[in-house]
Amino acid sequence: MEKQWRCTVCGYIHNGENPPEICPICGVDASMFELISPVDEAKASPEAKSAAKPVIAQPDKETAIRQALYRISYGLYIITAQAEGRDNGQCANTCFQITSDPAKVAIGINKKNFTHELIQKSGKFGVSVLSQTGQDYARGFGYRSGRDVNKFEGLAVHRGESGVLLLDDVLVTMEATVTGQLDSGTHTLFLADVTAGEILQEGDPMTYAFFRASK
Numbered sequence: 368m369e370k371q372w373r374c375t376v377c378g379y380i381h382n383g384e385n386p387p388e389i390c391p392i393c394g395v396d397a398s399m400f401e402l403i404s405p406v407d408e409a410k411a412s413p414e415a416k417s418a419a420k421p422v423i424a425q426p427d428k429e430t431a432i433r434q435a436l437y438r439i440s441y442g443l444y445i446i447t448a449q450a451e452g453r454d455n456g457q458c459a460n461t462c463f464q465i466t467s468d469p470a471k472v473a474i475g476i477n478k479k480n481f482t483h484e485l486i487q488k489s490g491k492f493g494v495s496v497l498s499q500t501g502q503d504y505a506r507g508f509g510y511r512s513g514r515d516v517n518k519f520e521g522l523a524v525h526r527g528e529s530g531v532l533l534l535d536d537v538l539v540t541m542e543a544t545v546t547g548q549l550d551s552g553t554h555t556l557f558l559a560d561v562t563a564g565e566i567l568q569e570g571d572p573m574t575y576a577f578f579r580a581s582k
């Protein structure tokens with residue numbers, strides 16, 4: 368494939384194995400030319416690199432935003448809570464560390480969820496971090512409400528020091544105390560201090576992408 372060189376001063380394009388000794392337009396020497404095709408990745412300027420990339424057709428604005436959100440990486444967690452003698456839990460991907468020292472996390476919970484009601488009443492929640500074999504937990508806690516069923520029935524669980532139920536068959540668990548909440552329309556963002564943690568298994572955590580791919 369024939370090489371293409373661009374004068375970095377005036378933009379003149381030269382085809383050939385080597386750049387011209389002198390630019391016929393602006394007169395600078397060969398050292399001022401850059402290889403643009405085939406692209407020399409190591410030497411190409413950022414502009415030349417991006418010009419050489421394939422152009423991806425952009426969908427309408429709303430679709431682009433949704434597709435962009437879809438590519439944020441998440442883990443999958445079972446968020447548990449207890450209040451007034453009732454235990455419940457739900458699947459959530461929106462759980463993330465705010466700071467590690469002190470340990471603070473945030474979760475985004477739909478206001479209609481039974482778990483939301485229990486977290487607001489108790490100011491506490493548990494986080495069970497799913498392993499890559501936790502698909503049944505994600506389904507069992509994510510596709511039905513604890514208002515209708517006892518989601519813990521038949522599952523191995525233990526109670527944490529704060530009183531919330533935690534799953535046995537997960538990588539790690541955490542317990543947290545709510546320190547603030549942000550109204551986000553359909554959801555509440557709960558900010559919380561992590562008050563306890565335990566390691567139960569070695570292994571890689573389940574990601575939302577892994578869950579979708581293994582459904």
Ligand SMILES: Cc1cc2nc3c(=O)[nH]c(=O)nc-3n(C[C@H](O)[C@H](O)[C@H](O)COP(=O)(O)O)c2cc1C
Binds near residue numbers: 455460461462476
């Ligand atoms: C993979 C997956 C991720 C989910 N992530 C969230 C989330 O981040 N926040 C949320 O409020 N609901 C999330 N849900 C939905 C809840 O888990 C679901 O509405 C659940 O039935 C609520 O249960 P509850 O009414 O017993 O609290 C998710 C569900 C699935 C399957």
